[in-house]
Amino acid sequence: MALAFDEFGRPFVIIKEQDQKVRLRGLDAQKANIASGMAVSRILRTSLGPKGMDKMLQSPDGDVTITNDGATILEKMDVDNQIAKLLVELSRSQDYEIGDGTTGVVVLAGALLEQSQKLLERGIHPIRVAEGYETASRIAVEHLEKISQKFDFGVNNIEPLVRTCMTTLSSKIVNRCKRSLAEIAVKAVMAVADLERRDVNLDLIKVEGKVGGKLEDTELIHGILVDKEMSHPQMPKQIEDAKIAILTCPFEPPKPKTKHKVDIDTVEKFQTLRKQEQQYFDVMVQKCKVGCRLLYEDVGATLVICQWGFDDEANHLLMHRNLPAVRWVGGVELELIAIATGGRIVPRFQELTPEKLGKAGLVREKAFGTTKDRMLYVEHCANSRAVTIFIRGGNKMIIEETKRSIHDALCVARNLIRNNSIVYGGGSAEISCSVCVEAAADKHPGVEQYAIRAFADALDSVPMALAENSGLQPIETLSSVKSQQIKENNHYCGIDCNDAGTNDMREQNVFETLIGKQQQIFLATQVVKMILKIDDVISPSEY
Ligand code: ADP
CATH class of the missing domain: 3.50.7.10 (GroEL)
Incomplete structure (x- = not known):
């Protein structure tokens, strides 16, 4: 602080702004950023998968939301930290582009951050880590394309689409009625879809809700x-x-x-x-x-x-x-x-x-x-192109959550109409990519190979979280599924979350869209790279 006088001799005080700011530089900045990103991801980790937990969030004016949807949890959490906000954005972009996989993308980003923390501690420069991640993500995305399958459906054969939507709904609160809700979602999308141009205008589907009745009374109205x-x-x-x-x-x-x-x-x-x-x-x-x-x-x-x-x-x-x-x-x-x-x-x-x-x-x-x-x-x-999905339910919270779940199901059906490639879920695609990326790491001569290997480990954290949330031993389950994949050369082995007695996700009908999964890997890598490249954080003082 300094005292100065203006041209009329009136005194005024100059406060140096720099003194008021908190500044973190170099490795400290990266570590602090990584820690805040991981904190957000840890919150969502327990919500992943069919056995994931729900979160209850209360807004300042007392409105309560109970949800399992990653984007909604982050949206309502009201985070202050700028890095945490980046993860909120991440989940939002996944929601915006794809509509599903919003929890998975944040869990993956958290795992990548955790791995990069270890690499930084070992003295590897953040830029090398970022480059390694970029290479690994490209390998993983290409590999996904290889293990993807075409998915056949038609106007008269909507059963495969219904089953995919059921996978999405199985991890939500409304899974009691997943069959009927999935059918409603698919019929609604088919009603407004232009199959020739492979386009679906979701604006033509209106989702309405009214408190009262049962979830089973939810209906599709061919009209408004x-x-x-x-x-x-x-x-x-x-x-x-x-x-x-x-x-x-x-x-x-x-x-x-x-x-x-x-x-x-x-x-x-x-x-x-x-x-x-x-x-x-x-x-x-x-x-x-x-x-x-x-x-x-x-x-x-x-x-x-x-x-x-x-x-x-x-x-x-x-x-x-x-x-x-x-x-x-x-x-x-x-x-x-x-x-x-x-x-x-x-x-x-x-x-x-x-x-x-x-x-x-x-x-x-x-x-x-x-x-x-x-x-x-x-x-x-x-x-007849505009349709309405009319949701009934015991209270407002159920209706709101059903709306969000139906939105996810609608997006999945729309994505399949746009691009009918699928990969299998339950962590099977991640494990398969992890094996492929790990193998690619060995061939890389530079320091990046550590980062590529770390990327493979981060991919494993998705099936681990699924296992953990289902009450299974995470490391044991992962290692047995991974060895089974390698031994049988079967890319469809995943985590048997529902104790169905088989690891084969084809038999369990657990799919995800290829573009959704690829987008998850792309977006998570992008955000982590962005966080790693920040080496100076200047923020206003809290005092
Ligand atoms: P997101 O918001 O990311 O879609 P979810 O809570 O819906 O998160 O969980 C999706 C994850 O759960 C995906 O990895 C999916 O493969 C997996 N999953 C969904 N249903 C099953 C199931 N029946 N068995 C095993 N994994 C499942």
Whole structure:
């Protein structure tokens, strides 16, 4: 700190910023970074695999989340450390790109960090470690390609896809209903998939949830579900061959603004005003039913879906004129309804024409339980590509976790449609890669061979974590599976987590997508390399 004076002689204090900062340099910086990365990875390690534990996280405002999904755990953990944040990002990118394998990627990154700590202590320069890891990751990714298999499925043969989604769901809380949920996920993806272009637009799949009922009641609706009800209880609950007007303009007479002045001093004047208001509504309803330009030729919207509200007067009139309506429908839903029914969103009454109406085979309102909860099903739409997965469950936490698990299953199915190569799970692919990378290390002349060998050891930590989480002896199990792989030249031996009596993951039907696994290795290596290359950490002081 120093005292100085400005040009008017007023004193001020200069605080040297450097004195306020904490600085870590060289090996200390790397070690501190590695330690923080490993701390995060250790948290997720116990959540890996079908027998992985769940985490309960409470947000500052008391919301509780129970989950097993790596990306969600890290997202909700609210980490402060910058290196730990890198791992959060890592899990997020895996989620973003692939949608599954978010725990595995962090466990692998943690293992790579642990191995690099040992190498640094032995005096190997971080850059050599990073280069070794890079070489090893390329070898592993190429090897994955070699041991991958093509996966056959078709529109009429979705069973293989269902089984893959079941693998994903088997490690989640919802594994009780994995068969039915996997079927729902696959049918939903197939409904929106473009098999020729190998593309799936997941935006067309809407996942909705409502507390109540059982998880088994979860259903796939070939259409849209809107958490709204008819605006008047006496409106029909079921409309067949509905022609839907989708409006984003308010169904209300224009309200007088504050700068307008309405003088009403007699009963007559008030009645005229009311009459005018009613007329206004009448015209509006008429426009919807008949269409403004084609005056009396009936184009007949049989249902109005409106983004805005309408007041009681309008509601009453709509009911009387036999035009069912739904109000306060959100923008996203409105858009989905428009896509599904082939209708157009109409921002002004004047623009309403018969071609702009959406068409749906059946629109029905369904009541749930004994409560007054009602929802609107828009089914058999003209353009049947949009579907909804409607999740039921005992409480909000189960529904949220089911949504996350279904998302993973949807992503797996989508990835297989994009690229139908698979590798087997249960750690079998990692063990096979580890053997291959280990062999490659011996052929490498430079110091990198230590790093390559360390990479092989890090790959082993995934099956070890799976074994540990399933209550098996990690080292013993790993060594016996590894020797079995080498002896039988069988790349599909993995950890028998569910005690099914066989190590062969083909028999257990435990798959993962090839691109998912490759992405895990790529991303984990990238982040670890980035952490290793940081040799100076300057951060603000805590005091
Ligand atoms: P992630 O978020 O990374 O997908 P999971 O908790 O879903 O994490 O665990 C995935 C791991 O569990 C994968 O390595 C997968 O191969 C393995 N796995 C899943 N089901 C089984 C099973 N039935 N037997 C053995 N391993 C399994």
